Amino acid sequence: MSADAAVTPAARRRAPAGDAILEIENYGGYFSTSTDHAPTLKGVTYSLARGAITAIVGETGSGKSLTALSVLQIQPASFVRTSGRILFDGQDLTELDEQALRGIRGARISMVFQDARAALNPVFTVGRQIADVCRLHQGLSRKDAADAAVAALRLVHIPDPERRVRQYPHEFSGGMAQRVMIAMALVCQPELLILDEPTTGLDVTIQAEIIALITELCRETELTTCLITHDLGVVAETCDYAVVMRRGEVLEKGTCEQVLTAPRHEYTQQLLAASRLVENA
């Protein structure tokens, strides 16, 4: 299969054969607000290999974000789980109490949202927001946390971090704000990073920069990453594994190479046909 490396450059690296850090098993449920209580998630099962970048691909409403929110147990309150479990490092996250979950959120599992500017609190400087996460989880002093915030901004290549930490979210462009979110997600050195459509709503050039940054950071530290996206081009370029979802079901999963070059499911074939990848191939 290495002949297809041109299509999926990421696959040139040997996909890490590590064990799964996160296993979602038969996870299902419905929204209590829906009239017919039709299941929104139908037995979602996938796992994230340690140290690898896994893409979750699917159209809007396929349940990919909902599943990701469930990992941190911050799914909407109206979502009722009917089956399944989510194992993180052997612990079932659906069984944990609020206090234990707080220790995991932001410290061991981090998440980056789609709209970074909305996810930052408008009345605090970005430095303070990053520092707050450090102080919350690592008990750093005010001074150390402020230094950590500057270091975090430098890590995501924000120019002049000493000045930028003192600025407010509205002074950041969309791309820069997304970098801040990534910095905030990484500041406590999590074991798992979930990116929920991190480039949606950004310019194409900025999208490429953000994706390059994410790839660089994840590869450097062998950070397990879950990239939720509907951009198959990004999947091909960066990911090791891919999971295809539609209407609350996992249709197909496997290595990126296999899913993109030899899709087994009809829907994946349609997705590929609809994307630009076919032209390139």
Add this chain to the structure above:
Amino acid sequence: MTTPTRSAAGVADPSESGVGGGTASPVGKRRWRPRPTGALGFRIGVGLLVCYLLVAVTSYFWTPFDPLGVGGDVLVKPGMPYLFGTDRLGEDVFSRTMAATRYDLLITVASVCLALVLGTVLGTIGGYYGKFWDGAIMRAIETFNAFPTLLFAMLIVSAVGPGILNIIVVLAFVGLPSYLRLARAEVLSRKTWQFAEAARMVGCRSWRIAFRHLLPNSIGPLLAFTAVNAAWVALITASLGYLGIGLQPGVPEWGSMIANGQDGIITGQWWVSFFPGMAILGMTGSLYLLGDGLGDRFDPRRRR
């Protein structure tokens, strides 16, 4: 003494906004609260309030005459040595106006702070946690709101008796629902915003999200309202004094001073009521200006 500066602010307001509007659009549509005026009004408000505070503090150590001293010449016209004249009992109006500042200022500030803190905490709890707490808090508040405010304040004051502490507690209690509603609405409107979710995502406790992430976003509107509400409380304090149910009789207070002098208005001794009235006007005016400026100042997006 307070009118000249206040009217100056009033004159500056439209002219400033006219300039701002002119550059923004040729139609001359007014821009909402232009910055220079806002900053100027804010400074004037703060400056005046500092003056009031200084007068209040000074009155503890020094007044030209004893504010409670009866027995001088009665109904002397303003001039020297009685700057604001004297009243029916021969008390110096200037000294009494000075001494009254401390009572009116203390009552206003204390009751407003009490209402702000309690109302905000309860409102945030109601807004953020919803369900049972929200229902319980809101139903209780609506019960009190069924009574007209001034009447309610009068009823309680006459029930618990006069005294500074009683008035402070009653006025705080009467003002509480407005703060509570405002804080609740503010938190409620923001709790589904993404940054609240993001705060939860990084592992914050729920009270931390409510009070450290959501509430600071509402501090501008809350403080702005507080200042405007303080003006209203100052008026209510004076009204209670005027009706003679606030403080013990004889204690210098602007409202009761106006009541004392109201017979004189018809017979030409205007000064007994006029100067305390001006003091009330200046204080409410400066609080309004302060409130206007505060709303801008606490929003980093509107700062700079």
